[in-house]
Amino acid sequence: MIDIRQMRYFVALAETLHFGRAAERLHISQPPLSRQIAALEAELGVTLLERNSRQAVLTYAGRRFLEDARAVIANFDQACRNARLAEHGDLGEISIGFMMHAAYTVLPGLTRRYINAHPGVHLELREVVPGGLADAVLKGRFDAAIMFNPGFVRGLETEIIHHEELCLVMPVGHPLVGQPLVSAKQLDGEPLIGVPMDVAPVLREAITNYCHGAGFAPSFRLEVELQQTIVSLVAEKLGIALVPQSMERLGLPDVVFRPLENAPVIQHVVAWRLGNLNPALPPFLAEARAGQGKDRV
Amino acid sequence: MIDIRQMRYFVALAETLHFGRAAERLHISQPPLSRQIAALEAELGVTLLERNSRQAVLTYAGRRFLEDARAVIANFDQACRNARLAEHGDLGEISIGFMMHAAYTVLPGLTRRYINAHPGVHLELREVVPGGLADAVLKGRFDAAIMFNPGFVRGLETEIIHHEELCLVMPVGHPLVGQPLVSAKQLDGEPLIGVPMDVAPVLREAITNYCHGAGFAPSFRLEVELQQTIVSLVAEKLGIALVPQSMERLGLPDVVFRPLENAPVIQHVVAWRLGNLNPALPPFLAEARAGQGKDRV
DNA sequence: GATCATGATACCGATCCGGTATGAATTGAA
DNA sequence: TTCAATTCATACCGGATCGGTATCATGATC
Incomplete structure (x- = not known):
């Protein structure tokens, strides 16, 4: 032969x-x-x-x-x-699902560092609503995901890579604009704009708990999926909202951001399925860990 | 290993x-x-x-x-x-040079048959003026050429694959149009249009010899390279010309073709360099031979 | 716990590989 | 013309490798 x-x-x-x-x-x-x-x-x-x-x-x-x-x-x-x-994970492909909000925080730096360090790996990025991310990772749709911390989920490994406080966003001219620091109690009775429960349960729960801690239940007037849409609706004077600090970077006009007293802290995690053998995954997780702090805005 | x-x-x-x-x-x-x-x-x-x-x-x-x-x-x-x-010559490349006149006679059928029979061979066709073709083949620029018969050339193998008579082409209204058959003598004194000696020596010589045989020297008023240009100039009443019969197929208006008595016969040959080892060449030559007669118009 | 299925290991003969020595053919120079 | 040199082919040898048979180790299944 x-x-x-x-x-x-x-x-x-x-x-x-x-x-x-x-x-x-x-x-x-x-x-x-x-x-x-x-x-x-x-x-x-x-x-x-x-x-x-x-x-x-x-x-x-x-x-x-x-x-x-x-x-x-x-x-x-x-x-x-x-x-x-x-x-060794220097060649192959890896698919990452991420909530859109991550595009304003950890994602840009993380992907840049990863593709520089592992040019042979084909990186597939897919933005999805946070709600279904954990399930998608467990089912193998993604090798990893960037999402809000879902707490313990069986079979899902997570690691915190970023955290930021929620802050208050109001239209210009709102009475609370005068306050340099807003407390939870002052939000009582204000019409809120937020994400639906099924889209971003973690975020929604954090807001609800914050209000309950001050002795009242939040009243959501409008529910939309994207954070930037929320801010836009705030600009239209349709309500106020609690959003991650990083949204201030969007630079939308006619809105004012104010910090909250004892603000809820929202955690970003990288999540992957326990037992995922894709050799490109460990280097990705390593980059995600390494970026902690650096990716802060 | x-x-x-x-x-x-x-x-x-x-x-x-x-x-x-x-x-x-x-x-x-x-x-x-x-x-x-x-x-x-x-x-x-x-x-x-x-x-x-x-x-x-x-x-x-x-x-x-x-x-x-x-x-x-x-x-x-x-x-x-x-x-x-x-x-076995079923894969590779072969370059063929041909005088443009061949595009009206043997070339279409020959190339069609060849590429059908040898689909793996890359065929390069290049049209050039007939004068330099023999030299180009000898220098290896082409594996084979379709050209007028140059007679014996050292190192060059030729094989006749087509022949056709020259005929007379005149503008409508010319005195000789009335003749169904024109003799050489009747051309004496007529202004002729032909190809330059260096472009198509074989064709030019055939015409000159034909006239000499009738006892006069042809007078060329105009010299142009392409046969179809000659016919066009004839249509403009700038002279008459002796061209291969196949030019009648062009269907140019305002001209008349008439056969010649004892018309000169022009031979097309396929020519190749003796010792060319390109395995794609023998199959090409075989197709050229096989087309004899079939390629007649 | 016995049986079955599956892959790994041990060993053997045949084959193949590369090395050395040598032969055959052609070229170039004396 | 002849001799030397160059170059590739052939013959033969020892070692490595291959595939085959027999057998073992390990789980899964009943």
Whole structure:
């Protein structure tokens, strides 16, 4: 059977057109080279070189085979290298699901560092609503997710990589704008805008608990999915809202942000399925940990 | 050293995930397969499959290596097939130079038949003025040429594949239009349009000889390179011309074609350099010969 | 706990590989 | 013309590798 080694021998010979020198380059002696080339030609049923005892010259078929053999050898070696890279997570693919809010916090820096450190890995980023993320990771839809901390979920590993306080956002002209620091009690009776329970349960619960701690139940007038939409609706004087601090960076006009007394802290975690063997995952998690603090805005 | 055979073994194993069945498919027994896979993993330094004695499952690196190995094996086999095809001229490339006039006679049918019969051959067609064609073939610029018969040229092989008579072309209203058959003598004194000597010496000489045979020297009023330009100029009443019969097919208006008494016969040949080893050449020459007669218009 | 299935290991004969020595053919110079 | 040199092919040998048979180790299943 024809062998990749015979191809290597042939390429060396075709590039030198001299059995002796080609053998030297291959670190073998000349007779085995002659024998392997003869065997290759016999097995192919094709004359690759004309030898007239003073020089060797490629036939047309030999010229063609030289081109093809070079490509085959390159692919072969690359395949072996790829296997080694893949084992250490330096080659492959990884899919990350993230809540859209992460696009304003940890995601940009994390992805930039990761693709720089692991250029061979194909990174698939998919933004989804936070509610279904844990389930998607457990089902294998994503290798990892960036989301609000869901607490303990069976089979799901999480690690906190970022945290930020919620703050109050109001339209300009709102009575509370005068306060440099707003307390929970002052929110009683204010119409709130927030995310639906099924979209971002963690965030919603944090707000609810904050209000309950002050002795009242929040009244949500409007529910929309995206944080930036919430801020826009606040600008339209449709209510006030508790949003992560980082939303201030959006720079939307006609709104004012104020810190809250004993503000609820919202945690971002990276989450992955216990037992996920994708070798590209540990390096990703390592980058996520390493970014703690750096990714703060 | 890692070997293409080990890749084949691995692919068979990865596709069955069962050492026994994979060995059966490979027509070997199970122990050598186990040994070769172990050797492959050792040489790669990579675990390709996890075996827990009840089933084997690919690792991530193994999955990657499977894809790569499939591609390598396909390329490898294709390279061997290509070598065999190339030897018989069924794969490769061939460059053909042709005088533009051939585009109205033998070339269309010839190229159609050739590419149908040898779909693996890349055919390069280049139209050039006939004058330099023999030289271009001798210098290796073309593997073959379609041209007027240049007679004997050292180192050049030729074979006649087509012949046609010259005829007279005149503008409508010319005195000779009344004649159903024109003799050479009647051309004496007529202003002629023809090709320059360096562009198509064979054609030019044939016309000159024809006139000399009738006892006069032709007077060329205009010289242009292309036959169809000649006919166009005839239509403009700038002179008359002797052109190959096939030019009548162009269907240019305001001109009349008339046969000549003892008309000069112009031969098309296929020409190639003696000793050209391009394996795609003999099949091309065979098609050129086979087309004799068929390519007549 | 016995049986069955599966892959790994041990060993053996045949084959293949590469090395050394040598032969055959052609070239170039004396 | 002849001799030396170069170059590739052939013959033969020891070692490595391959595949085959027999057998073992390990779980899973009943």
